[in-house]
Amino acid sequence: MRQGTEFTVPPTYAPIPPAIHPRHAAVDAQTAAWAETFAIGSEELRGRLVRHDIGTFSARILPAGHEEVVALLSDFVLWLFGVDDGFCEEGALGRRPGDLTAALHRLLRVAQNPEAPMLLDDPLARGLRDLRRRVARYGTAGQTAAWVAALREYFFSVVWEASHRTAGTVPSLNDYTLMRLYDGATTVVFPLLEMGHGYELGAHERDRPDVRAAAEMASFVITWDNDLFSHHKESRGAGYYLNVLRVLQHEYAITLDQALALAIGQRDRVLCAFLRLWDSLLDDASPQLRQYLQSLASFIRGSQDWGITSLRYTTPEDPASLPTHFTDSPSDTSPDPLDIPAISWWWDLLPAGPPRTVHHPAPGRAPFAHGTTTA
Known part of the structure; x- marks a missing residue:
């Protein structure tokens, strides 16, 4: 895990094939222009963000999505x-x-009511107004409401994190796991997964416990991966940072190397459970649910690919030791639930009996997929 004093992330389990939208370069350029138009963040911050290949990230999440929504997602990220x-x-x-x-x-309030005469000169508010109007253009009223509700969840979790930053405290593993499902901003992306393919998933499927569990499993893997890949950048900073590795060290009084191995085992066990649940859900899924499940898988793999290649995490001025490839073998294949009460219920929804052969999510399996290229 370490070479000398360097923190090294080993290759992580990646059973989902890579894919990217063919217009990724154009989307990335468009997002850089959008950031300048709305003056998002300080000039220094904006200059950093436009070099992070965020358009490529969005193109990996929606490799076969409508280009307008891929661009919307990129601007939103x-x-x-x-x-x-x-x-x-x-x-x-x-x-x-x-x-x-x-x-x-x-x-x-701007997201709820973009016509409200508030924060008219605030760059973030002006950018949010544009995003909200585009969400309403490409989504249904229900999807727009879901996006706003998820934004509220994200804001709520960000304040929770700020309370720990202020006090300099480290939360319990259970609390961190629960809030990471929201402060990683994965849930606020989920409505755009539907918009990207021009369908609306019915509440009778989206709100099923097993479908919710699949979405939360995807969030867990995505945010655990983000914590692995961002640790170098965050730990080098002068301020407070909150990361699963720090939480695990605090929870179990273990070394950083031990925390790294444990975090990788946790994400691998959840990813194996996701694959089992993903496969069982396909048995009676509507075409819309099939596409939604495919998009969750693309989100997981897209986050992995972007996480090890974006300048945001590779930090070439102080190079991070990130993997250059992935592995076909999980480090933890236990069928038992993780000892984290907030998420242990996921395993109650897995199909009974021994695991059957899982057909790993591939771009061509979902009936709505089209125009996908691998990278």
Whole structure:
């Protein structure tokens, strides 16, 4: 795990094939222009964000999606980094939970009612108004409402993190796991997975416990991977940082190397469970649910590919030791639930009996997939 004093992330389990939208370069350029148009973040922060290949990230999440929604997702992810980096991690509000709550609620009001005469000269608010109008253009009223509701969840979790940053405390593993499902901003992307393919998943399928579990499993793997790949960047900073490796060290009084091995085992066990649940859900899934499940898989793999290649995490000025490839073998294949109460219920929904051969999610398996290229 370490070479000398360097923190090295080993190759992680990647059973899902890679894919990327053929217009990824154009989307990346468009997002850089969008960031300048709305002056997202400070000039210095904006200059960093537009070099992080966020358009490529979006293109990996929606490799066969409508280009307009791929671009919308890319702009939205950059906007989220503007909030997370500018407001929370690097800004003064990140240590003032009360003031941060007020600021985020004002932004939430803009998302709820973009016509409200509030924050008219605020760059983040103007960018959010544009995003909200595009969400309404490409999504249904229900999807727009779901997007706003997920944004509220994300804001709520960001304030929770700010409270720990202010106090300099480390949460329990259970609390961290629960809040990471939201403060990683994965749930606020989920409505765009549907919009990207021009369908609306019915509530009778989206709200099923097993479908919710699959989405939460995807969030867990994505955010655990993000914590692995971002640890070098975050731990080099002068300020407070919150990361699963730090949480595991605090929870179990273990070394960083031990925490790294444990975190990889946790994400591998959840990913194996996701694959089993994914496969069983396909048995009676509608075409819309099939596409949604495929998009969750693409989100997982896209986050892996982007995480080890983006300048955001490779930090060439102080190079991070990240993997250059992945592995076909999980480090933990136990069928038992993780000892984390907030998520242990996922394993109750797995199909009975021994695991059958899982057909790993591939771009061509979903009936709505089209125009996908691998990379």
